[in-house]
Amino acid sequence: QKEVEQNSGPLSVPEGAIASLNCTYSDRGSQSFFWYRQYSGKSPELIMSIYSNGDKEDGRFTAQLNKASQYVSLLIRDSQPSDSATYLCAVIRSGGGADGLTFGKGTHLIIQP
Amino acid sequence: ETGVTQTPRHLVMGMTNKKSLKCEQHLGHNAMYWYKQSAKKPLELMFVYNFKEQTENNSVPSRFSPECPNSSHLFLHLHTLQPEDSALYLCASSHNRVMGEQFFGPGTRLTVL
Numbered sequence A: 001q002k003e004v005e006q007n008s009g010p011l012s013v014p015e016g017a018i019a020s021l022n023c024t025y026s027d028r029g030s031q032s033f034f035w036y037r038q039y040s041g042k043s044p045e046l047i048m049s050i051y052s053n054g055d056k057e058d059g060r061f062t063a064q065l066n067k068a069s070q071y072v073s074l075l076i077r078d079s080q081p082s083d084s085a086t087y088l089c090a091v092i093r094s095g096g097g098a099d100g101l102t103f104g105k106g107t108h109l110i111i112q113p
Numbered sequence B: 001e002t003g004v005t006q007t008p009r010h011l012v013m014g015m016t017n018k019k020s021l022k023c024e025q026h027l028g029h030n031a032m033y034w035y036k037q038s039a040k041k042p043l044e045l046m047f048v049y050n051f052k053e054q055t056e057n058n059s060v061p062s063r064f065s066p067e068c069p070n071s072s073h074l075f076l077h078l079h080t081l082q083p084e085d086s087a088l089y090l091c092a093s094s095h096n097r098v099m100g101e102q103f104f105g106p107g108t109r110l111t112v113l
Helices: none
Strands: A011-014 A019-025 A032-038 A045-050 A054-058 A061-066 A071-076 A085-092 A107-112 B004-007 B010-013 B018-025 B031-037 B044-050 B053-057 B064-070 B073-079 B087-094 B108-112
Touching: A011 A019, A019 A085, A019 A107, A032 A061, A032 A071, A045 A054, A045 A061, A045 A071, A071 A085, B004 B087, B010 B018, B018 B031, B018 B087, B031 B073, B044 B064, B044 B073, B053 B064
Parallel strands: A011 A107, B010 B108
Antiparallel strands: A019 A071, A032 A045, A032 A085, A054 A061, A061 A071, A085 A107, B004 B018, B018 B073, B031 B044, B031 B087, B044 B053, B064 B073, B087 B108
16 A cells, blocks of 8 residues: 555644654555645645655755655745745656556645744 | 656545546656555555556555556546545656656645535
8 A cells, every 4th residue: 555644733833943744655566756835725736756766855845755764854944934835745656657646645734934 | 846746636526436646757758657655554555657668556545546548647536545545646757877866746635525
């Protein structure tokens, strides 16, 4: 059974601080990893993808991957109230082609002004 | 907007009705997906189509019937649904060569009475 685990939260972080979101996955064959942001009543929006061990930075977002520990994280620097949303971790087994994503339940992040 | 559209955005139907959900992608992608998002459960993959061919059916009941006439259009035909099928139905698309990055439409909020 492929599983992706996330702490459901809510995770409360003061404005301007670093928000740290974590995710573990069970399928060692997973090769591609994604973070989606979902605002209440909206659909998921892709914000980061990562495929190899280490860090990947994009603006205020940094994704971290450790395949040996089966662990993915997302750091949000200089958190803003607009970052308040549910963050979904998703993994995919294949390195390409069309394959369905396996999602975690998401972490509800609240940025306090 | 991500270039993936879904209609209708909201749908209320009785258990004996037949209805269809439509998805269209304007991104030049070749793979399309249906996902279901229910309260307190992770996003669940339902179907995958790659170049119009169904490549995955995630043990979905036969009252859900997908159709993919071309790489830009995807339908989900619904008949004799149950109240527990009430959920947000999300369509996504991806390009085979972009390592699984999937982009979601706004979803159809379905209520089965």
